[in-house]
Amino acid sequence: MTRPATVTIVEVGPRDGLQNEGRIVPIEQRIAVIDALSRSGLPIVEAGSFVSPRAIPQMAGTGEVLRGISKTEATRYPVLVPNATGMRHAIDAGARDVAVFVSASESFSRRNINCSIAASLDHVAEVVALAGPQGIRVRGYISCVLGCPYEGDVAATTVAGIAGRLASLGCDEISLGDTIGIGTAQQAQDMVRAVVQTVPMARLAVHFHDTCGQALANVLACLEAGIAVIDSAAGGLGGCPYANGASGNLATEDLLYMLDGLGIASSVDIEALLDAVELIETSLGIAARSKLFAARRRQSARLGSGGMTRQQQGVAEAGRHARMN
Ligand code: MG
Numbered sequence: 134m135t136r137p138a139t140v141t142i143v144e145v146g147p148r149d150g151l152q153n154e155g156r157i158v159p160i161e162q163r164i165a166v167i168d169a170l171s172r173s174g175l176p177i178v179e180a181g182s183f184v185s186p187r188a189i190p191q192m193a194g195t196g197e198v199l200r201g202i203s204k205t206e207a208t209r210y211p212v213l214v215p216n217a218t219g220m221r222h223a224i225d226a227g228a229r230d231v232a233v234f235v236s237a238s239e240s241f242s243r244r245n246i247n248c249s250i251a252a253s254l255d256h257v258a259e260v261v262a263l264a265g266p267q268g269i270r271v272r273g274y275i276s277c278v279l280g281c282p283y284e285g286d287v288a289a290t291t292v293a294g295i296a297g298r299l300a301s302l303g304c305d306e307i308s309l310g311d312t313i314g315i316g317t318a319q320q321a322q323d324m325v326r327a328v329v330q331t332v333p334m335a336r337l338a339v340h341f342h343d344t345c346g347q348a349l350a351n352v353l354a355c356l357e358a359g360i361a362v363i364d365s366a367a368g369g370l371g372g373c374p375y376a377n378g379a380s381g382n383l384a385t386e387d388l389l390y391m392l393d394g395l396g397i398a399s400s401v402d403i404e405a406l407l408d409a410v411e412l413i414e415t416s417l418g419i420a421a422r423s424k425l426f427a428a429r430r431r432q433s434a435r436l437g438s439g440g441m442t443r444q445q446q447g448v449a450e451a452g453r454h455a456r457m458n
Pocket of ligand 1: 149340341342371382
């Protein structure tokens with residue numbers, strides 16, 4: 134058993150989440166949600182991306198978002214950049230952390246971003262070259278690490294090879310993403326064990342989608358392999374671009390509930406996080422997709438009509454306990 138004692142949660146809701154929601158959220162509301170998320174103690178909150186607003190209108194105005202948020206010392210605010218042009222915009226907006234992306238599947242890469250894997254790696258090299266002199270931290274995302282909607286299976290050795298390339302190009306951290314939420318626990322653990330042959334565990338993160346209900350199981354399997362950085366999105370923001378109406382990113386609050394039960398600490402106050410999820414629902418008009426948020430809402434409704442069941446007391450107690458971690 135090599136589970137870590139503490140984990141770092143990378144909140145991806147305001148970027149990966151919102152870019153996959155149909156609704157375009159105004160800049161002021163994006164700022165309010167990011168501020169609410171950082172108040173919960175999240176150490177990393179992805180703030181947006183500098184991609185073409187024609188391609189992804191949800192992320193237009195990320196420069197204003199980055200300038201408008203109330204930055205805290207305890208939180209970092211990465212932005213996604215596809216190439217050197219995006220990187221220059223990010224630098225102009227004061228970004229100190231950026232993220233780049235590459236697919237483990239050639240077909241996905243060409244169809245999703247109209248670019249080969251080799252060309253994506255060239256873009257990464259351009260971004261890293263601009264980041265280095267500024268001391269900007271670069272995270273690399275790899276998509277389709279457990280399967281591709283066009284090619285099917287993706288070999289763990291392929292993922293390990295791309296992760297090794299990203300590390301050697303200068304990415305500080307590499308996030309392994311099951312973009313279509315197709316993978317299961319053993320496969321996820323095997324993939325991490327293959328990748329760690331090329332990149333040290335301390336530089337790896339995992340990114341799961343709950344499309345098939347496997348996200349938490351996959352996280353647990355990867356924790357047992359030694360992973361200590363986990364991506365998630367408050368309220369399960371994001372949906373799934375390949376399956377209309379399906380669950381998207383793993384919900385941060387569901388992840389926190391599991392970590393608490395495992396005795397694994399994070400820096401996040403679960404009550405403050407649930408306040409941020411409530412803001413996402415009420416202000417953004419996007420329904421939260423997490424199990425914990427739904428359970429807490431049902432518990433509140435029950436309390437309003439008198440008394441908690443034993444199970445509901447357990448949910449409330451877990452929330453109080455998690456706040457201390
Ligand atoms: Mg995602």
